[in-house]
Amino acid sequence: MGEGNLSLGELRTLSLDLLRRPPFDLERRKFTADLRRSLDPDDPGEAGAPGDPGDTGGSGAAGATGAAGAAGAAGAAGREPRGPVDLAGxxxxxxxxxxxxxQWYEEQLYYFLLVDNFAPRGEDMQSIPGELAAGRIDVREAIHRIALSASFDQRNPGADTFVTVVLEQLAGLAVERNRRELEIGKSVYDGKPGNFLGRPGASQSDVVKSAMEQRSFAESLLGREHRRLVHAAAAKSDLKDWTEAFLADPRVFPDLVRRWIGSPAYAARLGRREPMDNRLFVRALIVDLCQREPTAEEFSRMRSALDGLADPTPLRAVLARLLVDSLQTDPRPARAVPDAPSFVREQFARLLGRAPSAAEEQELVASLADPASRPALLTYALLTHSEYQSY
Amino acid sequence: METPRFDPGTSATGTSGGLGLDRRQLLGGLAAAALTGPSALGAGAHLGPAGGAPRDPQEPEPSPRTRRVVLIAFAGGVRTRETFGSADNVPNLKKLAQRGVLYPRMRSSNLGHFGAALAMFTGVAEQRGIRENQRGDQPTLFEYLRKDLQFAAGDVWIATSGGAQQTNYSYGLHPKYGARFGANTLDSDGIFNAEFRGLVEHWGRPTRRSAAEQAALARMRRALRGGGEAGAAEGEGRGRAADASALNDQDSAARVEQYILDELTRGTAEISGPNAADAKALRTARNLLAVFKPRVVAVVLQQADAAHGSFNAYAEIVRRNDEAIGELVAAIEADRELAGSTAIFVAPEFGRDRDLNSRRGLDHGDGSDDLNYVAGVAVGPEFRRGVTVEDEVAVVDLCPTVCSLLGAEARLSKGRKLPKLLA
Incomplete structure (x- = not known):
């Protein structure tokens, strides 16, 4: 592997961090092909070349490579233009x-607990991700729209709750140290003129506007996003610089994310595993098993159930088992798998983003020779392995 | 403002409710109890002996007959006016008070619902963000109990109704305690709902594995790095971050797995009405008691917070939750093992404002006595009966009281044991 190139595991991690899902099989195969071509320009780079763990035909419950679900992944990887294989690219x-x-939008909604019955449904809300992607709005404007939505109002009913949430979640201020502002904000919320957080106002929307104009809004947003994407707290001096840049022009946000991903902090993150939150687990499970993203209904129901447990591990195992059993794509005995070593490698590449160790491969291949074994059993063992619960 | 007072009236008499029912019969009995409505908690039932004067502190400690505790955070912000101050909102709580100890001056703090309910479990009142989804710094009573008394994960449960945030009640971040001493937490409405059950049914019940398949699976797990045990694996040499999977070992995780699958078919998912989430938490608690016979079950209610928008909706939720508490108590009394060994505590985390807001609802932020004082009740085999303790106590006293009752010490709690409780 060339210097600076991502490994399969790092690709999986990066994809989970930024796209909130693992790579589809086709994307992973294309990446492997691109990687080979980056090392040897004469290599045709076709998926399926010897040694490509993604070209073993995928069998078993996780072998359903639904091409339609690959969401834009390359069809014939080798014939596609070569894609980036390094972290920055x-x-x-x-x-x-x-x-x-x-996914950025969905994470903001979750932060504000605007999920399930409180999920925004209006067209002006649904269009936010597209507008962000097209650069027509910036993240500050997107959050402003969220905070002015009917869903936000319904989620935080009444002056006391609304202003408390605005202070805490938008302005990033602790209410116990800002009791006076809370009282002023409640009065402004009720339509009485007042000076909330140093700005005049006389309405509910003025409460939101004043909070979003605070420096602390930018600071808390950037600190939160850095922690979410890099899995580490930002250095104070860095946060100060980013905040200045954001206050000058909030359109700088994508550039900041690019810098975070290229930082030593993210390099360190790639060197360690982080637990998967329940939202990520649900998306990873469905993508890995079904080669498609979960439907909104599946996602909401599974996430709500998992979020209801202090230790979601038992329910994650239930969901994995139900899904593996229900897929039933490959009920044949494991002995019928023609190339057991390739099958094992493929499952590892897809579910764990790594190759099995020699000892693992040897023992698992031997396990598959057991008359009672089925390919789906290996899939289930990997999905319920603690390594799958982190990334 | 005058604090509402409650006259517990005459003590109830009666006999043990132990009927020697098995689990199936108990669950069937629960359904029957549900049909009896708000008066499910019969006047003749009792959870403890008759008793009058408080125990002389010089006397030796009584033999520990309290083997289990049910702690109900009647949360969401509930004023005493709508409980013991009303004529007929909470007949079941009043009956409990007749057979136990009522604390009408229980001081609370408006720390936000999350912070205030957490304070009941940690014994430390700390402000927490209203939407904060972080664990507290202090150990919870569950951690004290599990660490001091070696309780297993299946011995300590919390049933909640308020969503993901409330799973943080399970354990705190104190380095000497933490996840390995945490309580299993179930947000009943999040799991036991018709939509999730529909999804599970759509996928179908899992196929039963033969012994040979189980053995093959076990062999595969052993082959994986770290043997597949929670917390043991490493991938690509990268260390694994700590997470909540330390709470259950493989055996208890398997039992929880089976419980969830069973509970989905028990009818909890069908509960509806304005207090549906709270009622599910209480139903889950009684089913947990039947299945696991845990040492501690906490229940955290939340829906009374509908008061922000409507006083009438709030009052209705208070009434319905009292009814559901009556059903839970009736179930405990119907179980021979639980009836004579279970103590029950019920208290709101804080009250609500004195006056209605512009929507004819009740917020919580005026600093009044209605907000800062709540009424709590305790009933159990070792407690006094039919007594009202006028002393000022605090909701943070619940943590050290429960710990002490079962033989643990809440070392970092700022509360004190509830006074004049033991017979």
């Missing part, structure tokens, strides 16, 4: 995709 590709903004 791949991050750039992801950040330019509408998918990144769709």
């Amino acid at each position: 791949k991050a750039q590709e992801f950040l330019r995709s509408p998918e990144f903004w769709k």
